[in-house]
Amino acid sequence: MHSPAIAALVFACAALAACTTSPGLDALNSVGPSQETTSSIVRPAAVVPEGDSDGLAVEENEAGVTALAEPDVVTAEAAEKVALIVPAKPTSRPAPPVAGGKVVRQRFRDAHPINFGKVTPGDHAVHGVDVSRWQGDINWAKLRGQGANFAWIKATDGGDHLDPMFKKNWRAAKAAGIPRGGYHFFYWCRSASSQADWFIRNVPKEKGALPPVLDVEWNHLSACKKRPSRETVLEKMQVFLDRLEKHYGQRPVIYTAPDFYADNLKGAFPNHPFWLRSVAAHPSKVYPGRKWLFWQYSGSGLSHGVDGRIDLNVFRGSTGEWRKWLARAAG
Incomplete structure (x- = not known):
């Protein structure tokens, strides 16, 4: 949509050869907590503080769901203010590299260490974590210093729940220089398209972010007791994955666990990267024949910066391969 005010704004920017913009806000209203968690998370007795809000104005759509209220017209007053901005001096500095280029050696401990045999998590150079509201307030700078070279952050589950710590964790992990991505816990009693829309609504499309994650597993704590057929599971997953790939590029x-994989995913999605939970044996024994990119090897990790336990993961590859993958996947 065009207007005289917008034209004035464009003319003012061109005359000054530079414009300033405000950083995008990712705040969204959170709703009440659901009962969905990954199977590796133990619920604490203490109440976890709610995530903070950026105070972005929202409006309600026809479905009764809040959405960002974004003006589509720039006023003449706003254009006049832009015209008074002094342009910044041109710089020849190159754009900053994708966060996470430097790999920090891991210093994590494990409350229940496992003997994985010949190939152990310690044989992998690049370690990381995954978190949700159950980790409470995280000191991301300390976590980075302990060897968190990447982080998967719980964002959504089902079609109506936003993890109350997601926005805070999303911003703080980036500030600490940790490449991070959001993950969605799939709820088998909702349509795949509505869940994809919910994730897209809440997780920013941001340069430098890791690819989104679809977490599929059976959860005996879930209010949804459905266990669809393999055919239905794969169909729902395909819809969700396609929607996210189209949106985020x-x-x-x-992400999956052994029982769900055995029931549904053997031989499926050969062109998608897999993040496998395998806390008692090497993934090659639990998921024979499956190529994987990330391995969740512990649900009982201990680290400075986090009270309680945290999931620990490794990237399958050298530091050089990590940098190449990161530049390609998050660049």
Whole structure:
């Protein structure tokens, strides 16, 4: 949509050869907590503080769901203010590299260490974490210093729940220089398209972010007791994955656990990267024949910067391969 005010704004920017913009806000209203968690998370007795809000104005759509209220007309007063801005001096500095280029050696501990045999998590150079509201307030700078070279952050589950710590974790992880991506816990009693829309509404499309993750598993704590057929599971997953890939321009990662994989995913989605939970044996024994990119090897990790336990993961590859993958996947 065009207007005289917008034209004035464009003319003012061109005359000054530079314009300033405000950083995008990612705040959205959160709703009440659901009962969905990954199987590796133990619920604490203490109440976890709610995530903070950026105070962005919202409006309600026809479905009764809040959405960002964004003006589509720039006033003449706003254009006049832009015309008074002094342009910044041109700079020849190159754009900053994608966060996470430097790999920090891991210093994590494990409350229940496992003997994985010949190939252990310690043989991998690049370690990271995944978190949700159950980790409470995280000191991301300390976590980075402990060897968190990447982080998957719980964002959504189902079609109506936003993790109350997601926005805070999303911003703080970036500020600490940790490449991070959001993950969605799939709820089998909702349509795939509505869940994809909910994730897209809440997780920013941001340069430098890791690809989105679809978390698929059976959860005995879930209010949804459905266990669809393999055919239905794969159909729902395909709808969700396609919607996210189209929106973010990144091939989503699939996270899963042994029982769900055995029931549904053997031989499926050969072109998608997999993040596998395997806390008692090496993934090659639990998921024979499956190529994987990330391995969740512990649900009982201990680290400075986090009270309680945290999930620990590794990237399959050297530091050089990590940098190449990161530049390609998050660049």
